[in-house]
Amino acid sequence: MRIVTENLSYVYSEKSKELAVQALNNISLTIEEGEFFGIIGQTGSGKSTFVQHLNGLIKVGKDKGSIVIGDFNLTDKKCDFKSLRAKVGMVFQYPEYQLFAETVKDDVAFGIKNFFPALSEKETEEMVKTAITLVGLDYEIVKDKSPFDLSGGQKRRVAIAGVIVTRPEILVLDEPVAGLDPQGKREFTELLKNLHKTTVKTIVIVSHDMNFVSENCTRVAVFSHGELYAEGSPKEIFSDFTRLKELGLDLPVTAYLTEKLSETGIKVESDITTDGFSDAFAAAYIENKEKRRREE
Amino acid sequence: MRDIAFGQYYPAKSFVHNMDPRVKILLSIAYIVAVFLVAPFHYLGFAACLLFVIIATLFSKVPFLRILKSIKAVLFFVILSAVLQIFFNTNGNLLWSWGIIKITDEGLFNAGFIVARITLIVMGASLLTFTTTPVELADGIESLMYPLKFIKFPVHDFALVMSIALRFIPTLIEETDRIIKAQKARGADFESGNIFRRAKALIPVLIPLLISSLRRADELADAMDARCYSGSDKRTRYKKMKITYRDVLGFLVVAGLITGVVFLNKFYILITVL
Ligand SMILES: Nc1ncnc2c1ncn2[C@@H]1O[C@H](COP(=O)(O)OP(=O)(O)OP(=O)(O)O)[C@@H](O)[C@H]1O
Numbered sequence: 001m002r003i004v005t006e007n008l009s010y011v012y013s014e015k016s017k018e019l020a021v022q023a024l025n026n027i028s029l030t031i032e033e034g035e036f037f038g039i040i041g042q043t044g045s046g047k048s049t050f051v052q053h054l055n056g057l058i059k060v061g062k063d064k065g066s067i068v069i070g071d072f073n074l075t076d077k078k079c080d081f082k083s084l085r086a087k088v089g090m091v092f093q094y095p096e097y098q099l100f101a102e103t104v105k106d107d108v109a110f111g112i113k114n115f116f117p118a119l120s121e122k123e124t125e126e127m128v129k130t131a132i133t134l135v136g137l138d139y140e141i142v143k144d145k146s147p148f149d150l151s152g153g154q155k156r157r158v159a160i161a162g163v164i165v166t167r168p169e170i171l172v173l174d175e176p177v178a179g180l181d182p183q184g185k186r187e188f189t190e191l192l193k194n195l196h197k198t199t200v201k202t203i204v205i206v207s208h209d210m211n212f213v214s215e216n217c218t219r220v221a222v223f224s225h226g227e228l229y230a231e232g233s234p235k236e237i238f239s240d241f242t243r244l245k246e247l248g249l250d251l252p253v254t255a256y257l258t259e260k261l262s263e264t265g266i267k268v269e270s271d272i273t274t275d276g277f278s279d280a281f282a283a284a285y286i287e288n289k290e291k292r293r294r295e296e
Numbered sequence: 297m298r299d300i301a302f303g304q305y306y307p308a309k310s311f312v313h314n315m316d317p318r319v320k321i322l323l324s325i326a327y328i329v330a331v332f333l334v335a336p337f338h339y340l341g342f343a344a345c346l347l348f349v350i351i352a353t354l355f356s357k358v359p360f361l362r363i364l365k366s367i368k369a370v371l372f373f374v375i376l377s378a379v380l381q382i383f384f385n386t387n388g389n390l391l392w393s394w395g396i397i398k399i400t401d402e403g404l405f406n407a408g409f410i411v412a413r414i415t416l417i418v419m420g421a422s423l424l425t426f427t428t429t430p431v432e433l434a435d436g437i438e439s440l441m442y443p444l445k446f447i448k449f450p451v452h453d454f455a456l457v458m459s460i461a462l463r464f465i466p467t468l469i470e471e472t473d474r475i476i477k478a479q480k481a482r483g484a485d486f487e488s489g490n491i492f493r494r495a496k497a498l499i500p501v502l503i504p505l506l507i508s509s510l511r512r513a514d515e516l517a518d519a520m521d522a523r524c525y526s527g528s529d530k531r532t533r534y535k536k537m538k539i540t541y542r543d544v545l546g547f548l549v550v551a552g553l554i555t556g557v558v559f560l561n562k563f564y565i566l567i568t569v570l
């Protein structure tokens with residue numbers, strides 16, 4: 001399913017003059033099926049507001065633009081939001097705070113009970129088992145535990161299992177690695193990559209971690225003060241050093257190194273993933289060395 | 297949920313904002329007493345109270361519309377009491393009747409009287425909360441309750457509980473909002489079904505909310521411990537409350553209001569004769 005938003009705007013507390021906040025302003029963005037799409041921007045730039053539109057948690061206002069996702073026209077009053085939410089999964093920041101059931105199994109099954117109440121117990125359990133295994137937990141060990149007895153990282157995995165259990169085609173994540181340690185972050189990244197390969201077609205992720213974005217995303221959108229500031233491949237986005245600095249955004253290490261090296265006259269052309277950069281750098285280094293030897 | 301006008305602070309620098317919270321609380325109580333002192337059929341007393349609210353609002357720089365809007369929060373209550381009076385008060389002269397419903401002149405008068413009373417009280421009370429931050433309010437109440445210390449009432453702890461509760465209301469609203477959204481994203485439905493279904497649908501919201509509140513309380517207690525908080529009397533204040541000319545002036549005006557209302561009650565007949 002393809003996501004197309006056109007001229008999307010949103011104002012919080014629109015009725016009140018003093019409290020009104022223009023959170024989104026004329027956002028036109030297309031996300032193709034199969035993308036690993038990153039959204040970056042400083043705090044308050046409207047990222048969360050935007051992604052909450054994608055499964056109808058925030059409704060598109062009148063004359064505030066349009067959103068079409070696959071066959072769903074979210075601007076339409078008659079849009080079936082329940083079916084949409086089964087297709088577009090949403091993982092919030094600190095997703096573990098949404099756990100509530102007595103056992104891990106029941107919590108993960110919550111989505112199935114809501115979206116597909118007609119499924120049998122057996123089918124439900126099968127889906128729950130698949131989801132829990134997918135997030136890297138051992139079903140037999142955790143299924144009857146209380147979700148509140150798990151570690152932080154495990155809780156987060158259970159919460160994510162609770163979202164992917166209904167096999168959404170699009171998974172939207174709003175800063176999902178906040179509060180994880182480096183090891184947890186790495187594992188989480190692997191988990192996302194694995195999901196993208198196996199079950200979820202499209203991933204849309206809001207992230208403050210530029211290294212993560214440059215490493216994994218196929219395309220990136222930069223939000224600034226509710227507007228779409230730029231859009232393109234990580235390489236294109238992160239080549240504009242000074243503009244990003246002005247927005248108060250970091251650069252991935254690879255982009256930073258590329259810039260520093262070019263100042264000393266060494267041109268490294270890469271897609272700024274770690275692998276791409278290392279290869280290009282090695283090549284440039286050897287070439288440079290050779291050039292010097294010839295000159296001697 | 298964020299749009300509740302009643303009980304919200306309106307930031308501004310004004311005469312009323314700068315008054316001592318203790319004095320403001322006391323004067324608000326005095327004002328409410330004044331409203332209650334107005335005797336039935338002596339509507340000039342209400343006019344005096346209304347005049348007072350308008351003048352106080354002018355001095356507070358709060359838009360008058362805001363004050364009016366705060367009535368919305370109790371509108372249902374106002375209408376209900378008015379309707380009860382109009383339809384079910386059977387004393388006085390009968391004006392109109394239909395079955396068991398009898399409308400009498402006294403019923404109409406009483407309805408007007410109650411509506412005026414509630415509206416005036418809510419306007420005054422909301423002026424207090426518009427011009428006084430929750431923290432100031434809590435400090436003011438603590439200070440006013442000081443005499444209770446002599447009967448061993450834990451005034452300071454009480455005030456602390458109060459200010460923590462006030463502090464966490466917006467946080468709780470935000471948290472509720474977030475959890476509702478997260479469960480909606482998992483297909484939870486809070487809008488359809490009968491009352492039992494809806495109540496049951498709230499469980500996935502209430503449990504995470506309860507848990508995060510407990511966690512918050514724990515964290516807050518730890519943070520206070522880490523900074524060696526102890527609820528002793530020897531704590532000094534960051535903001536000292538001080539009585540200034542503003543408070544004296546406010547006191548005089550409210551004293552004038554009460555005298556005026558009593559005067560109007562007594563001499564109403566005299567005025568109508570003149
Ligand atoms: N519920 C709300 N009510 C009123 N204003 C809001 C609300 N939620 C967000 N805003 C405002 O809308 C703007 C955009 O907020 P949003 O949460 O979308 O930003 P963000 O890019 O996700 O920021 P962050 O990186 O901090 O999560 C901000 O100015 C914020 O203050």
Ligand SMILES: [Mg+2]
Nearest residue numbers: 047048049174
């Ligand atoms: Mg956000």
